[in-house]
Amino acid sequence: MVWALRLIFVDDNLANLKAYAALARQLEGPLDVELFTVSAEALRRCETAEPDLLVLDYRMPAPDGLEFIQAYRRLHPESDTPIVMLTGEQDRGIRRQALALGASDFLNKPADPVEFLSRARNLLKLRDRGLRLAHHAASLTEEVRQATREIAEREHETISRLMRALEYRDNDTGMHVVRMGHYARLLGEAMGLPAEEQDLLLRATPMHDVGKVSTPDNVLLKPGKLDPAEWSVMQQHASAGHDILAGSASKVLQMAAQIALCHHEHWDGSGYPQGLRGDAIPLSARICAVSDVFDALMSERPYKRPWRLEDALALIAREGGKHFDPVVAQWFLRSQREVTAILHRFADPKVAA
Amino acid sequence: MSAEPVLDGTRLDAICAGDPELAVELVEALIEDAGPMVAGAMDLAARREGHELRETAHALKGVAGNLAAARLRAAAAALEAAAAPETGRDWSQIEQAIGAVAAALEEVRALYARWTDPAGGEPNVFDLVPGV
Numbered sequence: 001m002v003w004a005l006r007l008i009f010v011d012d013n014l015a016n017l018k019a020y021a022a023l024a025r026q027l028e029g030p031l032d033v034e035l036f037t038v039s040a041e042a043l044r045r046c047e048t049a050e051p052d053l054l055v056l057d058y059r060m061p062a063p064d065g066l067e068f069i070q071a072y073r074r075l076h077p078e079s080d081t082p083i084v085m086l087t088g089e090q091d092r093g094i095r096r097q098a099l100a101l102g103a104s105d106f107l108n109k110p111a112d113p114v115e116f117l118s119r120a121r122n123l124l125k126l127r128d129r130g131l132r133l134a135h136h137a138a139s140l141t142e143e144v145r146q147a148t149r150e151i152a153e154r155e156h157e158t159i160s161r162l163m164r165a166l167e168y169r170d171n172d173t174g175m176h177v178v179r180m181g182h183y184a185r186l187l188g189e190a191m192g193l194p195a196e197e198q199d200l201l202l203r204a205t206p207m208h209d210v211g212k213v214s215t216p217d218n219v220l221l222k223p224g225k226l227d228p229a230e231w232s233v234m235q236q237h238a239s240a241g242h243d244i245l246a247g248s249a250s251k252v253l254q255m256a257a258q259i260a261l262c263h264h265e266h267w268d269g270s271g272y273p274q275g276l277r278g279d280a281i282p283l284s285a286r287i288c289a290v291s292d293v294f295d296a297l298m299s300e301r302p303y304k305r306p307w308r309l310e311d312a313l314a315l316i317a318r319e320g321g322k323h324f325d326p327v328v329a330q331w332f333l334r335s336q337r338e339v340t341a342i343l344h345r346f347a348d349p350k351v352a353a
Numbered sequence: 354m355s356a357e358p359v360l361d362g363t364r365l366d367a368i369c370a371g372d373p374e375l376a377v378e379l380v381e382a383l384i385e386d387a388g389p390m391v392a393g394a395m396d397l398a399a400r401r402e403g404h405e406l407r408e409t410a411h412a413l414k415g416v417a418g419n420l421a422a423a424r425l426r427a428a429a430a431a432l433e434a435a436a437a438p439e440t441g442r443d444w445s446q447i448e449q450a451i452g453a454v455a456a457a458l459e460e461v462r463a464l465y466a467r468w469t470d471p472a473g474g475e476p477n478v479f480d481l482v483p484g485v
Contacts (some may be wrong), residue, residue: 015386018379019368020417026370059411108420110426113367336382 177206183291211241
């Protein structure tokens with residue numbers, strides 16, 4: 001990649017600047033040379049255009065060379081722009097001050113052309129290498145970010161498809177888990193959770209019933225009411241799901257394990273498997289519970305018609321503080337417009353008669 | 354007269370990388386900047402303002418040095434030294450130093466006039482500068 005390096009010369013005398021500019025013409029590579037007789041103007045320019053080499057006279061109307069270096073380093077504290085100050089040979093005290101303030105090098109006045117060109121070349125070469133390294137590092141970072149994003153998307157897609165497959169076993173089209181993920185993210189957003197948490201909710205919630213792979217067909221698919229023994233077997237899917245998902249380093253699977261275990265807990269302590277109450281139930285599971293129940297009510301099953309929206313919402317409102325966390329239930333009701341949009345966007349496909 | 358050449362051809366050549374047009378341009382810039390400085394120095398001397406006179410001489414020395422005007426630089430350095438408080442500021446000596454500065458600048462102007470004289474053809478600047 002080829003880029004022009006910017007050289008800024010600051011000297012209150014125009015003839016001096018023209019001499020420096022003439023010397024700069026002998027430097028290699030594309031260069032933008034800017035000359036300033038007023039140091040305050042040069043400083044303003046540096047606010048928006050960081051130079052790659054700054055050459056300053058010491059004696060100038062304010063800001064002088066020292067004040068300029070100080071102001072520049074304050075303006076760009078992370079910058080490694082080389083700064084060369086032109087001073088008289090006798091100004092040793094000034095040189096020490098300039099070094100302390102961030103000058104990179106000095107040139108005696110009048111500047112020796114050979115020395116000037118040699119210093120400028122070396123400093124520009126270093127600067128150019130630094131810029132190339134930074135550019136390379138930035139593109140590598142972007143590549144890693146892109147690759148990580150692709151891996152995460154693939155992971156999400158794999159999980160989604162597996163969960164949808166599982167839902168087919170449970171008399172479902174597979175869209176139930178998709179909608180649940182979106183309700184959960186919507187709730188996370190409405191409740192002000194960080195974006196990363198919202199994304200985890202979207203990805204983890206669809207795995208809430210993964211434990212049902214361990215539930216025998218005669219229980220899972222039984223059309224009628226379950227007897228106490230069957231109900232006990234059915235309840236085991238929560239722990240089974242946790243066992244399947246727990247122990248992973250993945251944040252999605254960690255949250256999914258929590259949700260799988262606790263999504264049948266009730267706010268008032270009447271749920272299962274642990275009978276947890278209130279805040280003892282992880283927030284992710286409380287969010288999942290509302291999403292799951294609402295979507296189940298709104299879905300058609302072989303044994304039931306879908307509920308009307310207002311009836312389903314009324315149940316959510318009624319169960320706040322009993323089955324559901326009242327705050328989560330409230331946020332769900334407040335998000336009715338977005339909830340309806342999700343219902344329509346991810347509707348079950350029509351099955352031909 | 355100073356032993357220094359009016360212009361240091363080697364230095365001017367190094368700055369311009371042998372480009373005569375650029376050399377002419379730089380000497381023109383020098384004359385434009387140095388003229389008001391010399392006039393200012395005369396004025397300051399007339400008003401006996403030693404400190405400002407020394408500052409002006411210092412700036413003139415810098416410009417002349419950067420642009421290869423060796424004789425002007427030496428004259429400005431002598432003026433700066435004469436205007437320093439340590440030397441007691443002998444104003445007749447200062448007047449003399451200012452005269453030398455003005456004369457050195459006139460020599461630069463004369464050289465410049467020869468380069469740019471339309472009747473003189475297109476001489477190579479560096480042929481006219483001692484030291485090249």
